[in-house]
Amino acid sequence: MASTTTTTMEGQFSWINYLEVGWRKGPWTPQEDKLLIEHVNIHGEGRWNSVSRLTGLKRSGKSCRLRWVNYLRPDLKRGKITPHEETIILELHARWGNRWSTIARSLPGRTDNEIKNYWRTHFKKGKSTKSVERERSRFTRQQQEQKQYQYQYQYQYQYVEELQQQQQQLLEVDSTTKGMMLQVEAAAVAPEMQEMSSYMSPLSYMFQGGGGGNAGGEGSSEEVPWAGINLWNLDDVQLPADHEDQGFPFY
DNA sequence: AAAGACTGCAACCGCGCGCGT
DNA sequence: CACGCGCGCGGTTGCAGTCTT
Numbered sequence: 001m002a003s004t005t006t007t008t009m010e011g012q013f014s015w016i017n018y019l020e021v022g023w024r025k026g027p028w029t030p031q032e033d034k035l036l037i038e039h040v041n042i043h044g045e046g047r048w049n050s051v052s053r054l055t056g057l058k059r060s061g062k063s064c065r066l067r068w069v070n071y072l073r074p075d076l077k078r079g080k081i082t083p084h085e086e087t088i089i090l091e092l093h094a095r096w097g098n099r100w101s102t103i104a105r106s107l108p109g110r111t112d113n114e115i116k117n118y119w120r121t122h123f124k125k126g127k128s129t130k131s132v133e134r135e136r137s138r139f140t141r142q143q144q145e146q147k148q149y150q151y152q153y154q155y156q157y158q159y160v161e162e163l164q165q166q167q168q169q170l171l172e173v174d175s176t177t178k179g180m181m182l183q184v185e186a187a188a189v190a191p192e193m194q195e196m197s198s199y200m201s202p203l204s205y206m207f208q209g210g211g212g213g214n215a216g217g218e219g220s221s222e223e224v225p226w227a228g229i230n231l232w233n234l235d236d237v238q239l240p241a242d243h244e245d246q247g248f249p250f251y
Numbered sequence: 252a253a254a255g256a257c258t259g260c261a262a263c264c265g266c267g268c269g270c271g272t
Numbered sequence: 273c274a275c276g277c278g279c280g281c282g283g284t285t286g287c288a289g290t291c292t293t
Contacts, residue, residue, distance in 0.1 A: 027261075027287095049278065065279070066262065101281060116282075117260055257291070264284075272275085 024058040028067055032057060036064055037072055070113045077109025081118050089115055090123070 028036075035055045043054070045068065048061030057064065081089070085107055092103040100112035100119075107115065 025263075047278080061278075062264090062280095063262075069280090070261075098282065112281075113261080120283095121258060121260085253293100255291105255293085257289105259287105259289085261287090262285085264282105266281085266283100268280085269278090271277090 022058065023052075023060045023063065025063070028059075028071075032059065033067070033072060036067060040068060040072075066113075070111045075109055076111065081110070081114075085110065086118075086122075089119065093119060093123075 024032075035057050036051065036059075039051055039055045039057075048065040051057055051061060051064045052059060059067070088106060089103060092106055096102050098116075100116040104110055104112040104115050
């Protein structure tokens with residue numbers, strides 16, 4: 001790929017880049033977006049370096065991929081990060097650090113870039129005092145919501161345990177050929193289920209006294225164990241009257 | 252009302268990994 | 273094994289909009 005190095009003096013919208021290197025830079029136009037969307041609709045994602053050749057777009061493959069992933073993908077969620085999502089970001093960042101793409105996998109519709117930007121503007125060290133003050137009042141509100149989320153996560157955890165029990169019953173009841181097949185399947189799933197239950201709740205390690213599991217570990221926690229399960233849509237869970245009593249050790 | 256400070260976010264860059272040859 | 277290519281990731285930049293003084 002041609003070098004795309006740009007000096008600050010040239011600026012990111014420089015025509016010099018286009019004339020000398022060939023790739024256009026800077027903000028995307030609606031026409032460019034349209035071309036890229038059409039291309040992906042026809043050819044699918046991937047092979048980004050061939051996009052310019054096939055569409056006539058004067059954009060590098062890298063730029064095309066970025067534009068698609070961060071802005072044009074149809075499954076992207078628009079709008080502000082919700083307090084709920086913020087909680088998840090805080091939790092997952094505590095677990096994984098700056099592994100934004102890993103964190104993004106737990107937040108359907110949000111991109112790593114979006115989360116990274118959000119983190120940097122809201123939680124990065126060295127924020128101004130005013131910002132901190134604003135954040136503090138926001139945090140107070142958030143704490144109230146945390147209590148509710150805690151209960152919701154516990155509810156979800158119980159649900160997984162029920163699933164495990166049901167699966168166990170299936171194994172015990174059916175010893176026919178069909179049952180054998182189920183056992184094979186279940187055996188394959190079992191370790192994953194076990195791991196899932198160990199940190200089904202993103203906040204579970206807090207409830208367990210913190211620091212457990214493979215926090216900070218490399219590799220093994222790459223895949224999000226609850227992918228495919230809609231953890232974050234528990235709005236209609238009914239809270240018992242005594243849930244207020246449950247403390248919440250938040251930071 | 253104006254100027255400066257701050258925030259949000261799109262987009263770029265360099266680096267490293269995985270894969271095919 | 274070495275190399276090149278494509279891609280994904282995390283860090284950074286810069287601009288437009290908003291807020292504060």
